[in-house]
Amino acid sequence: MSNLSKLAKDILIQKYNYWKKALSQDAIENNFFNIYSTIDLIDFSFDATIFDSVFSSVYVAVNFGIPFTDIPVFNTCYDVNMPSPEDFSKGKLLDVTQVNCLDKYPIIGGWLTDLKLYTSTHFSPNVAGSSVGKAYYDVSYYGYSYYDPMDFYDLIRSTALKESKRSSSHLTASAVLKSFMKVLGISRDMVEYIHVVFQALSWVRSGAAMSEYSWSDRSVVQEELPGSIEVKTRNLDGEELTIKADAVTDLQGGSYSDVALSDISIVTDGKVPEVEDVPESSKRAEVAIADLISREAKSRAELTPLLVANYQTAEERTDFNKSRRADVYGAMRVSYHRIKSVVERVVGDKPLFIRNQYNVAAQQLFSRLTRYGGWGYEAFRSLTLDQLRDQWVEEWSEKGLDRDVLEGLFDVVYQEIRRLAPIRAAAKIGTVSRYMG
Numbered sequence: 001m002s003n004l005s006k007l008a009k010d011i012l013i014q015k016y017n018y019w020k021k022a023l024s025q026d027a028i029e030n031n032f033f034n035i036y037s038t039i040d041l042i043d044f045s046f047d048a049t050i051f052d053s054v055f056s057s058v059y060v061a062v063n064f065g066i067p068f069t070d071i072p073v074f075n076t077c078y079d080v081n082m083p084s085p086e087d088f089s090k091g092k093l094l095d096v097t098q099v100n101c102l103d104k105y106p107i108i109g110g111w112l113t114d115l116k117l118y119t120s121t122h123f124s125p126n127v128a129g130s131s132v133g134k135a136y137y138d139v140s141y142y143g144y145s146y147y148d149p150m151d152f153y154d155l156i157r158s159t160a161l162k163e164s165k166r167s168s169s170h171l172t173a174s175a176v177l178k179s180f181m182k183v184l185g186i187s188r189d190m191v192e193y194i195h196v197v198f199q200a201l202s203w204v205r206s207g208a209a210m211s212e213y214s215w216s217d218r219s220v221v222q223e224e225l226p227g228s229i230e231v232k233t234r235n236l237d238g239e240e241l242t243i244k245a246d247a248v249t250d251l252q253g254g255s256y257s258d259v260a261l262s263d264i265s266i267v268t269d270g271k272v273p274e275v276e277d278v279p280e281s282s283k284r285a286e287v288a289i290a291d292l293i294s295r296e297a298k299s300r301a302e303l304t305p306l307l308v309a310n311y312q313t314a315e316e317r318t319d320f321n322k323s324r325r326a327d328v329y330g331a332m333r334v335s336y337h338r339i340k341s342v343v344e345r346v347v348g349d350k351p352l353f354i355r356n357q358y359n360v361a362a363q364q365l366f367s368r369l370t371r372y373g374g375w376g377y378e379a380f381r382s383l384t385l386d387q388l389r390d391q392w393v394e395e396w397s398e399k400g401l402d403r404d405v406l407e408g409l410f411d412v413v414y415q416e417i418r419r420l421a422p423i424r425a426a427a428k429i430g431t432v433s434r435y436m437g
Contacts (some may be wrong), residue, residue, distance in 0.1 A: 011333045019326040023309050025317040031305035035150040039301065044215060046298045048205050049165075056161055056201050057172050058115070060194070066157050069100055072375040073161075077101040077296055091313040093306045098368055101293055108289055115285035139216065151387070154179050154378035162376025164198035172399070173198075174236050177427050179394035180379065184385050200233035200243065200251055207232060212287045217288035248286070259341055300307060303352060311431050328427040335420045339366055346409045358405070361396045362413045370421045372428045389414075 021027055035042065053073045063069050077099050083092040102108050152420075163176040174195070176208050181191045204210060209219035222229040228244040231251060235241060244250040309317065309325075316323040335392050341360045350358075368380040383391060389410050397403040 003407065007337060011330055011337075014333055015330040016320055018329050019320045019323050020119050023312060023317065023323055023325050025314075026306045026318070028309050031308070032302070033304060035304060038109045042301050043298055044218065047215065047294050048218075049291040050294040050297060051287075052165065052201055052205055053161065054293060055213070055248055055252065055286055056165070056198055056249055056291075058286045059197055059201075060156060060161065062116065062252075066153075069102060070156050070157050072121065073293065074101045074108075075375075076293065078300065079104070080300060085401070089313075090205055091311050091316060093312075094303060094312050096307065096310075099295075104294060104296075105292055108292065111285035111288055133363070151180075151183055151379055151382035152186065154382045155184070157375050157378075159379035160191075160194055161198065164195065165202060170199065171238060174234075174238065175395050175398035177396055178236060179391045182394055183383070188236070195236055196233050196241065196243075196375050197252065200245075202247070210235055210245075210248055210329070224437045226249075254308070274321050321408045324431070332426055335366070335424065336363060338420065339413060339416055341365055342412055343409065346412060347405055357401060359408060360390070362403065362409065364415050365413060366408075366420065370424050372425070385414075 018029075022031075037362045039097075050073070057068075057071045057073045060066060063070055079097045079099055081097075082088075083093045083096065087095065102112075160177060163173045166173065177191050177195055180186065181188060196230065204213060205215075205220060207220055207222075208231050210222045210229075211217075228246045228250075230242050231245050233241050233243060243251075312323060312325055316325065320326060339362050340359050343362050347355055347358050368377045371377065380388065380391070389407075392410060393403060393406045396406050
């Protein structure tokens with residue numbers, strides 16, 4: 001059997017396995033039972049992920065003056081309805097529309113307004129001047145503020161959060177942030193400022209129970225040290241740091257000044273000041289927001305099997321050979337192997353595990369530039385071609401790959417991605433176009 005015949009057979013098997021496990025009628029039924037049997041674990045996973053994301057996002061929005069509507073976590077709400085009979089006959093099992101959480105739940109806007117007022121009374125007016133904030137014409141001081149071209153704006157509102165919260169190692173996130181830092185000329189203090197807080201908030205979920213941010217039998221209770229507990233985090237170089245905090249707000253707003261930027265401190269004068277104009281519940285608005293968004297997400301968990309198998313007729317769900325969704329998946333596998341073959345031509349003389357690393361780098365570039373939906377890719381797509389090349393080479397050389405090989409690989413991989421991108425887009429458009437009237 002030739003290599004091409006074997007590859008075609010392998011892709012056919014992969015298509016069938018995907019259809020059998022996710023798209024078929026049997027898969028829908030089996031996945032319903034699997035979800036019900038693990039619903040407690042799923043609920044915890046939603047809580048832990050969304051609370052972390054909301055707390056981190058609120059920190060970014062408040063500290064850098066970014067509208068909450070531009071933060072990805074506030075765009076993760078959906079309206080789910082039954083499709084029309086006509087659409088159902090075409091294969092739409094559920095009609096799902098993404099909506100902004102502030103539009104779906106107007107009460108969030110009130111909570112955020114109260115949170116800003118509450119935060120302004122707890123922190124010194126010098127915070128805005130001592131940290132690096134967003135620049136406003138005829139208002140901000142030069143050297144104490146940043147201007148937000150789209151690539152940098154997308155980095156701090158979305159991509160930095162995505163990379164820091166992924167399940168991969170700390171060094172992976174650090175490599176991405178360092179690459180943007182160098183390509184865009186961002187101050188290291190700025191990047192470290194963001195990274196230290198993101199890492200601390202992720203660690204607190206399980207490593208240091210706080211009253212508004214912990215789960216029974218999941219979060220470790222730390223010994224209190226005069227009203228505070230020790231929270232672990234890491235800087236961009238991977239060095240472990242320990243900071244003290246007594247609440248999530250403390251962690252977000254002031255306790256990390258000794259390891260990030262200087263002169264950031266909470267104004268307490270021995271006690272937390274009273275804020276008469278803010279309802280008590282709004283003093284922990286991020287907790288209420290995270291709980292609401294998490295509940296919204298968990299309410300859709302049982303619908304996952306239908307959402308995964310959406311856009312298929314009954315015939316497609318029972319006959320693999322008629323499933324257009326399986327064909328789209330097969331086309332993506334072909335794209336994967338085409339990019340892999342490009343990598344093999346350029347770095348084919350290296351050991352297999354090294355070639356695999358270059359292939360991962362190339363496949364990730366393809367995903368970042370062509371994947372429809374999702375979030376966290378915005379900063380990569382905002383770069384110019386030269387900036388994208390420098391960022392990709394810098395990131396993967398930081399991860400241990402050879403810079404010279406990466407520089408030679410980028411152009412050939414990018415050209416292949418340009419040829420494959422329309423195929424991926426056409427597959428998505430073809431699926432959706434059946435329901436566009």
